[in-house]
Amino acid sequence: xxxxxxxxxxxxxxxxxxxxxxxxxxDTPTSQITGxxxxxxxxxxxxxLHSDRPVVLMPSATxxxxxxxxxxxxxxxxxxxxxxHDWTSSLAVVxxxxxxxxxxxxxxxxxxxxxxxxxxxxxxxxxxxxxxHLFGIAADVPALRVALPGVVIVEDCAQALGSxxxxxxxxxxxxxxVLSMGPGKRxxxxxxxALVLCDADLRTAVLRVAAHPVRQRLGGVRLxxxxxxxxxxxxxxxxxxxxxxxxxxxxxxxxxxxxxARALAxxxxxxLGADERRGVAANTLVLAPDRYTSTTIAAHVGHVDVIDxxxxxxxxxxxxxxxxxAVDAPVIQDxxx
Numbered sequence: 049x050x051x052x053x054x055x056x057x058x059x060x061x062x063x064x065x066x067x068x069x070x071x072x073x074x075d076t077p078t079s080q081i082t083g084x085x086x087x088x089x090x091x092x093x094x095x096x097l098h099s100d101r102p103v104v105l106m107p108s109a110t111x112x113x114x115x116x117x118x119x120x121x122x123x124x125x126x127x128x129x130x131x132x133h134d135w136t137s138s139l140a141v142v143x144x145x146x147x148x149x150x151x152x153x154x155x156x157x158x159x160x161x162x163x164x165x166x167x168x169x170x171x172x173x174x175x176x177x178x179x180x181h182l183f184g185i186a187a188d189v190p191a192l193r194v195a196l197p198g199v200v201i202v203e204d205c206a207q208a209l210g211s212x213x214x215x216x217x218x219x220x221x222x223x224x225x226v227l228s229m230g231p232g233k234r235x236x237x238x239x240x241x242a243l244v245l246c247d248a249d250l251r252t253a254v255l256r257v258a259a260h261p262v263r264q265r266l267g268g269v270r271l272x273x274x275x276x277x278x279x280x281x282x283x284x285x286x287x288x289x290x291x292x293x294x295x296x297x298x299x300x301x302x303x304x305x306x307x308x309a310r311a312l313a314x315x316x317x318x319x320l321g322a323d324e325r326r327g328v329a330a331n332t333l334v335l336a337p338d339r340y341t342s343t344t345i346a347a348h349v350g351h352v353d354v355i356d357x358x359x360x361x362x363x364x365x366x367x368x369x370x371x372x373x374a375v376d377a378p379v380i381q382d383x384x385x
Contacts, residue, residue, distance in 0.1 A: 104258075115258035190214075212329075
């Protein structure tokens, strides 16, 4: 019996996306150098999803984070506040720029950076703070703004495309935001990132440090930097993202997450980030780290690992494990029943 090719699904999806792109009415060819075609189109579509803020496509969210921190001048002598529950990218980028990462405790009800704890760690050297919307759960960016006046707020929306806080899309709350459309994300096009920026001036600064000189000039930079690092997204990834955005319905994802959270709450199961302020656009629910002895629940509980950034920064490696349930897990029907 023939074995199903492990890449069949994404190859067929890629072919369908390419065929859809050939039916799309566009004026310019897709180009990494000019930002035309699919690249410009998805930048415009992502902008529309984030309160019409400027968007610049990037090869990855990690590259996007490096570009924006470079653009705002983070470097040696600066401190950057990062949540102590996160992935390693924030820590790596801050260190790569020569700045000092400062780990900040998270709110245990959301696993996002605690504004009060951030205030305690604020110093004269604090240049920026990274607010990671972990597992799609929105960090309290407005509270960070109050606690840290004058500090650049970068939202890490790698797991949170489509999530909301107070009915506003995450990615439109801080000074900048990084998006990820890579492996394991809700929209996965292979590997792609993006920057959402608060204004045209910051967009210009990002182009100057990270775009090809031609793109800088076409993007309105009066004096393009010829020595820019020039990171460029793959044009095929932009085509795939255009198709993925057409099929996406984050509102439906949020509503499914809320329904499931309510059903689990009725059985005494606490779901992190399930409150009136937050819309979580994620296909999994993160549960409070309790013991689940009910056979109905426990049989469907998986686990995810989060890196303890504070421990890692001090030279050790510690993982923190949290239970999760898929939105469409069979347990949900049992719970509702």
